[in-house]
Amino acid sequence: MSERQDFGADQTDRPARRDALLTVADVLAEPVLQAGSPEVIVGGRALDAEVRWAHVSDSAAVARLLDGGELLLSTGAGWPSDAGELRSFAQALHRAGIAGIVVELGSGHARVPDPVIDVCVEVELALIALHAEIKFVTVTEAVHRALIAAQTDALRERQRLHELFTALSLQGAPADVVVSETAKALGAPVVLENLAHEVIALEALRMPVAEALRDLGDADRVPVQARGVRWGTLLALPGPAHPAGRLTVLEQGATALAFGCLADGGDAEWSVLAQSGIIDDLLGARFASPDDIAARLAAGGFAVADRQCHGIVARGARSASELAYRARQAGCAVVAARVGDDDVALLSLPASDMLTDELVVRIAGGERAVFVGPPADGVLDLLSSLRAARDLAASDRSDAGARVRRVDDRPLERLVASLRDDHRLHAHSERMLAPLVAYDRERRGDLLDVLGALVAHPGNRSAAASASHLSRSVFYQRITLIGDLLDADLDDGETLAALHLALLARRSTAGN
Secondary structure (H helix, E strand, C coil): CCEECCCCCCCCCCCCCCCCCCEHHHHHCCHHHHCCCEEEEECHHHHHCECCEEEECCCCCHHHHCCCCEEEEECCCCCCCCHHHHHHHHHHHHHCCCCEEEEECCCCCCCCCHHHHHHHHHHCCEEEEECCCCCHHHHHHHHHHHHHHHHHHHHHHHHHHHHHHHHHHHCCCCHHHHHHHHHHHHCCCEEEEECCCCEEEEECCCCCHHHHHHCHHHCEEEEEEECCEEEEEEEECCCCCCCCCHHHHHHHHHHHHHHHHHHHCCCHHHHHHHHHHHHHHHHCCCCCCHHHHHHHHHHCCCCCCCEEEEEEEEECCCCHHHHHHHHHHCCCEEEEEEECCEEEEEEEEECCCCCCHHHHHHHHCCCCEEEECCCECCHHHHHHHHHHHHHHHHHCCCCCCCEEEEHHHCHHHHHHHHCCCCHHHHHHHHHHHHHHHHHHHHHCCCHHHHHHHHHHCCCCHHHHHHHCCCCHHHHHHHHHHHHHHHCCCCCCHHHHHHHHHHHHHHHHHHCC
8 A cells, every 4th residue: 555645845754853973971971071070960861962063152142153053161251140141141042052051160150050050951951060170172172073073984874874775675675674674774673664554574673572563652753655655654663873873774774665665566565575474473483472473463453352363274376465355355354475385364353253164265265275273362372273274284185176174173183283382292293103204214105195094084995095196905005014114003993093193293393
């Protein structure tokens, strides 16, 4: 989704610049100023004010000579003595936009006058008193040196950033890579949103994802736009200062993203990127806590709480984006992605609705086999539902057309899904199947597939032979070999159940 706008010459849609090459705090840390035994009378946020220059004057009319951003150095010798005039003097300095006041105590004043302190407190103007005499010229030299060094660093960093983001644009880097590089350059979490405020890509660095998405109110933000079309917003959470300026870094990232949209003909790939990222991270368990995935799902309009949620797998060469479109048309929230040869999706319905077979077929579209996981009450349940659907799909490779299979109808497979992380289940699988695994590996055999067909068609070996695509005679030879290798009676129901459990556990491990 994009938005076409008419941008006037004076319309930048950019936030006020917060970056500063040099602040009052930086100057205060300089050894030449520390030699004056400085006392910070008004500090805090006032020390973050940008210093553009240093100006030395004792004149009571100095305000009219200032352009803003100056750090005023004074002994106060020429300041007025009347309290009202002192207040007016300090207010005039504030209106001139100075960064702060440094007063050397001694010949002019034994202490900073109260009216000046009162005004500086009211307007949050940095005020520093020096208790030892220093040469103001050394302070101005230090400020000017620091400014020149900062400007040089900024130019160097801007050139490096330009080369980095130009290379990303020319390489056609996807949006998540651009977002990741922007976050690394800033040393702070970065989020890309579309115009609907859905999170397309996120690089949280070491911050929990849920916390990063919760703190966007304090973020710097720039639009991703070009040629009068806006596609979204790039946001950066508060972080360390950057030599080139934090907003400069963010703007370079936004420009690279805009070039990508222009090259691709829009932001259609953004939605695919966002949804595939969630599916990949969910299946790979690449999240620090369920809250992180829940926050990402919620940022895309996918609710889990008080909803009926399922993981599904639709087999066949279609488009996950088409599945997502049909799901939304049917009133479902959806996250869908292509995983291997299948469409994998998360569905969220109102708690009062039912995910009927008819609805599943309509969402999947066409003659497709669809595998539905059990209902989920939370993120971890949703992960289990999706994994169970994939396990069921992996165990069913028949070529029948449109049909819906549910994990709820396969109690053994649901049991395996619930015990997926239990090491005892996997130990059981390895212990029972080890001779077959070794045989297939050494001889490129198909004994595991034959056993799978057997347990899928208990009591009907003709159907099992057909499912394994072997003649009945060859199939029976394989069954005899499996029984000999395992030293097991394959006509015994308990033995077949144990082998079925072992196969399902093995598939669940291989599928994830």
